[in-house]
Amino acid sequence: MADRKAALARQFIEAIPHSRALGMMLSEIGDGVAEISMPYDARFVGDPKTGVIHGGAVSALMDTCGGAAVMSHPNAPAGTATIDLRIDYMRSATPGQTIRARATCYHITRSVAFVRAVAMDDDEDRPVASATGSFTVEQAPGAKV
């Protein structure tokens, strides 16, 4: 069941047009945890003087990863949408390096899922950004709640 859930979540995440456009790759999913990486791309630069990736692209990565974590949770919903997302930027991502986000769905109710996430580049001891968010829990039609 958990495997089937993870497979479904993987299928769904990999079909998202915007995630594909940003080159996101799902490296781990299951039991409310997801890990997605986004290779460096000059098109996503936010500050042309430094070549640092735009915060918005990191937000998109965090949001996708958070949604994936929710969908892979054992009590999980058929679908989900972001209610709110807060991101703290601790430092600039190093230009040229892949950014990797890891999200955990640490609590889920019948209607809301709560997520924590962190984004790293090659220096894993110094995260680039951290996020917390809440997501909707959409029940499948006819599901017992």
Added chain:
Amino acid sequence: MSRPRPEPVQVVKQRRDAALKALVEGVPYIQYLGIAFDRHGDELTATLRFDEKLIGNPLLPAIHGGVTAAFLEVTAIIELSWSILWDEIESGRIDAEKLDPTTLPRMPRTIGFTVDYLRSGLPRDAYARARVNRSGRRYASVHVEAWQDNRDRLMAQATGHFLMPTPDG
């Protein structure tokens, strides 16, 4: 009493439009998402032109939450940079005609950004306006709202805190 004649309208417009163009066109990610800015006086309105690559949920379909967050963050940063740049070009300290991505002042850096998703993003254009609520020497606080068909029915809103650029970069 006499006062200097006001500048001709085309001189004012050319200066301001050149500064805005330099600010927006220098950022690859803004071009990638397809965001454009309209200016009325000093007021900016951002437009996110709809494109298939912005879709997050193909079943609905709906705009990706990450795109909405990015759109709001781009609008907030440009509004804040614009408010800094405005005084510089209007006072003549910076020559707008000579601005390009290499001579622009540094951009503010995001410290924290909080997005509230109020309605799902429909597959059509979206608009956003930001307001700088506080702009200090080191920090600034910016609020931004996005909508689609109806200005009073917000698609999303966000508040961000930013680290102001220092003159020496």
